[in-house]
Amino acid sequence: MADVDRPVSEANEGEGSRSADERYREGVEEHLRNADVQEEAEKARRDVEAEPDLYRRAEEEGKSRSAGEAPGDPERI
Numbered sequence: 001m002a003d004v005d006r007p008v009s010e011a012n013e014g015e016g017s018r019s020a021d022e023r024y025r026e027g028v029e030e031h032l033r034n035a036d037v038q039e040e041a042e043k044a045r046r047d048v049e050a051e052p053d054l055y056r057r058a059e060e061e062g063k064s065r066s067a068g069e070a071p072g073d074p075e076r077i
Helices: 018-034 037-050 052-064
Strands: none
Touching: 037 052
8 A cells, every 4th residue: 555545643754754744843942832941941040950970971972972983873074
């Protein structure tokens, strides 16, 4: 069965899924409308200040998996 015949929820859109992008953007917009983003930012700042080593380690862990550093990643230019 071709993707054209399938409901959007079942269609394979491949990389760059437009429906996933739309759902993501709608979710972000809804969050911005309904949440106290400024308070969330302040809480994040307090959390980082309270446990800087935890967040530094998390950042280092994330960076250790960035492009060019993990096996099989393309080399950085």
